Amino acid sequence: MAEGRLNTKGRAVASRSKTGRGVVTAPIFLLVPQVKLPKRLDLARDAERAVDGVPGLIVANWVDGKLA
16 A cells, blocks of 8 residues: 555555645565576476486396395
């Protein structure tokens, strides 16, 4: 509420003065340019790597277990 005040109960209400005297406009938020960050988490790539490595791990552990 740009032209507001608090009443005795602490609630925000519109200002009674319509002349504009004593009213100040102040910026609350400043917009700044956003930075574009590269994606760090690529689940599809990581899942593909995991799937490609599973058969080799199974064979490596299976052969070691049979020989020992």
